[in-house]
Amino acid sequence: MSTIVYIWDRTRDGADLEHLRAELARTIRQYGYSVSAASDNEGLADFLLLSEAETTEGNAENKSVLIVTDDEEVLSDSVCYRSAEEIWQTPFDVGGIVLLGEIRGFAHRFTGFSYSPMCLVHIPSRSLSYHRLVSYWIHKSGRKVR
Amino acid sequence: MTDEAFRQQVINRRDYLRSSRGKILVWTAAEREEDVMRLLSEKTLDLAAIRLRMPDLALFRAGGFTVLPVSDRNGLEALARYLQGERGRAEIESDSGANLSAAADSGRMVTAFVFHEPRIESVTGNGTGTRIETGSEAADYAHLIGDIPKPYEPAELYVYRERFCFPFYFRAAEPAEKPDVGTAVRGKPKPKPKAVIADWFLGYGDGVILLPLLRKFIDREARLGHEVHLIAKEKLASFFGTFLQGCRIFRSPESPAVYEAVLRSSLYRKAILLPVSVSSPPMRHISGLFGAALGFKRPYALPEPVPAFYPPLPAEQAEELAVLRAAGCKVVGIQFHTGDAKRSWPEARAREFIALCRERGLALVNLTPLPYPAEGCGDWSMLPVEELFAAIEGLDAVVGIDSVCGHMAGFLGVPHITLWGRSFPHLQFPYTSDESHVSFRTLRANYSLVPQSADIADIPAELAFARLTDILEGRLSLRKELHTAEDTLKGQGIEWVSGR
Numbered sequence A: 001m002s003t004i005v006y007i008w009d010r011t012r013d014g015a016d017l018e019h020l021r022a023e024l025a026r027t028i029r030q031y032g033y034s035v036s037a038a039s040d041n042e043g044l045a046d047f048l049l050l051s052e053a054e055t056t057e058g059n060a061e062n063k064s065v066l067i068v069t070d071d072e073e074v075l076s077d078s079v080c081y082r083s084a085e086e087i088w089q090t091p092f093d094v095g096g097i098v099l100l101g102e103i104r105g106f107a108h109r110f111t112g113f114s115y116s117p118m119c120l121v122h123i124p125s126r127s128l129s130y131h132r133l134v135s136y137w138i139h140k141s142g143r144k145v146r
Numbered sequence B: 001m002t003d004e005a006f007r008q009q010v011i012n013r014r015d016y017l018r019s020s021r022g023k024i025l026v027w028t029a030a031e032r033e034e035d036v037m038r039l040l041s042e043k044t045l046d047l048a049a050i051r052l053r054m055p056d057l058a059l060f061r062a063g064g065f066t067v068l069p070v071s072d073r074n075g076l077e078a079l080a081r082y083l084q085g086e087r088g089r090a091e092i093e094s095d096s097g098a099n100l101s102a103a104a105d106s107g108r109m110v111t112a113f114v115f116h117e118p119r120i121e122s123v124t125g126n127g128t129g130t131r132i133e134t135g136s137e138a139a140d141y142a143h144l145i146g147d148i149p150k151p152y153e154p155a156e157l158y159v160y161r162e163r164f165c166f167p168f169y170f171r172a173a174e175p176a177e178k179p180d181v182g183t184a185v186r187g188k189p190k191p192k193p194k195a196v197i198a199d200w201f202l203g204y205g206d207g208v209i210l211l212p213l214l215r216k217f218i219d220r221e222a223r224l225g226h227e228v229h230l231i232a233k234e235k236l237a238s239f240f241g242t243f244l245q246g247c248r249i250f251r252s253p254e255s256p257a258v259y260e261a262v263l264r265s266s267l268y269r270k271a272i273l274l275p276v277s278v279s280s281p282p283m284r285h286i287s288g289l290f291g292a293a294l295g296f297k298r299p300y301a302l303p304e305p306v307p308a309f310y311p312p313l314p315a316e317q318a319e320e321l322a323v324l325r326a327a328g329c330k331v332v333g334i335q336f337h338t339g340d341a342k343r344s345w346p347e348a349r350a351r352e353f354i355a356l357c358r359e360r361g362l363a364l365v366n367l368t369p370l371p372y373p374a375e376g377c378g379d380w381s382m383l384p385v386e387e388l389f390a391a392i393e394g395l396d397a398v399v400g401i402d403s404v405c406g407h408m409a410g411f412l413g414v415p416h417i418t419l420w421g422r423s424f425p426h427l428q429f430p431y432t433s434d435e436s437h438v439s440f441r442t443l444r445a446n447y448s449l450v451p452q453s454a455d456i457a458d459i460p461a462e463l464a465f466a467r468l469t470d471i472l473e474g475r476l477s478l479r480k481e482l483h484t485a486e487d488t489l490k491g492q493g494i495e496w497v498s499g500r
Helices: A017-030 A084-088 A131-141 B003-020 B030-043 B054-062 B073-083 B089-094 B136-146 B204-223 B234-243 B256-264 B286-293 B315-326 B347-360 B385-393 B404-412 B461-472 B485-490
Strands: A003-009 A047-051 A063-069 A093-099 A119-122 B023-028 B048-053 B065-070 B109-116 B152-160 B164-171 B194-197 B228-232 B248-251 B270-273 B331-335 B363-366 B397-401 B416-419 B446-451 B494-497
Touching: A003 A017, A003 A131, A017 A047, A017 A131, A063 A084, A084 A093, A093 A131, A119 A131, A131 B152, A131 B256, B023 B030, B023 B054, B030 B065, B030 B073, B030 B109, B048 B054, B048 B152, B054 B065, B054 B109, B065 B073, B109 B136, B152 B256, B164 B248, B164 B256, B194 B204, B194 B256, B204 B228, B204 B234, B204 B286, B204 B404, B228 B234, B234 B248, B234 B385, B256 B270, B315 B331, B331 B347, B331 B404, B347 B363, B347 B461, B385 B404, B397 B404, B397 B461, B404 B416, B404 B446, B416 B461, B446 B461
Parallel strands: A003 A047, A003 A063, A063 A093, A093 A119, B023 B065, B048 B164, B194 B228, B194 B270, B228 B248, B331 B363, B331 B397, B397 B416, B416 B446, B446 B494
Antiparallel strands: B023 B109, B048 B109, B152 B164
């Protein structure tokens, strides 16, 4: 079964989701997993990167949402005790936040996560590599015994 | 302190750390990993593990790490002698084995551990009682992991003997393992555990407030088939270990690198970091904040103290208490000092208060270590913090600073006075840019003396003594119900104190 990630654009002026999707797909492939952007490839690829319009109801177990935003409020401690799912109103796990733009209000502190349970925040202006986000997905969805 | 003076202090501290503590990297093959960890864990748990690509060893050397290879029994013995102080850093560096051979530099992956060379100076204190923190261990650890080369990130958690964990660094974009993402749904294996991280900022008082919430959380998750792993610094891990069954408790270094490692770890499906601050209103009580973070919708339920829950008072103190009771004395516990100077009541005030109590015939027992003699007081400061529950339960009242004894009194419903300094009952760090709208007031039965200046020295001994006698003689009754955030905002049980 595929791990499905819906990419939701929550920026004020719209973001280049195709570029984001391409970078994510490239990084996933670097890890040796297959990835597809076509919803009818469910079950054939390890990861499906789909758009918000393709969000479907039903079994939430293998589905998550990647929020793309440009609002620094995601890093505020006023949301640190609330779940990302509650804030973004989704029945699926929020599998990460991509925070676009320069960080101004929170530049002085650790900005790698937010919410409770913790949700990974990726800030492209600080790291162009999507490795951290992709390895996080793989670790959360994958099984290994140590 | 001026900004410049503060900056200089930070620089001095950093320079001191850099010059005083050598950084050691031990690398080893998989078959020796357990042996190496056994040796290291006897000396320090402030470790980080690294999945090291051998050519990168040069990066660590450039970062000031001394390298010790453990590839065979000789290497293991050399490490043991070094950890016992029988060999110096210079000797290790001069070892031919410490220099990479061509074979070792072949791009293979090994496990490495980094740590500070063991301290030479002896540790003061007898290891019992409530430890006063200096924060130096956390600063040292931050220095250690801050020097791990940038290509490496804390992407996993290294767990040792099901009791200790520390960050496991991997080279970014170079995953060492490829988990099977397909089996996550196909095989329906046992759900991954949930991790709860007690922030390094949390102290014993927060631990007291957390106990019933964690109990409820562990029980709820058990019903859902989820195991809970509680990750905390040494002292809180030990505290939680006494009171919380049905979960695993791991000791970890104090560092945000631990948070990152837990968040990204394949070991956990979900991780919760207990929050401690909210920089904007509305104000919340810390118990509500913890509860919300743990996913509880309802307000905090007041815990019912269960005597069997905590360790009994040792016979010596129980007898002392019985003698005082037989003599008709009211017995009051005091805590006037902690590692934070701004929360500690000045010695002169404390001595004055003690003298007033003695004049009135009140029996005082000092519950935690003081840096000066508490003349005329019973000394229970050697009690382990876990035994303070039983100690405080047997008292008529407690007078103390914003710290663990007050929180235990609040948990148990024992009347108590909090002498506030640095913070207000409804606001942390007032008059600073770090203001936080979280109340750390105790749960119930609390009367708060709060200096408007946020300077604890402004609380006169006579005032604290007067309110204590008001409580003991029934003129001031304290609420047995939970102090809600609203009660605190309305000023219930709060007396503001103007400056000197």
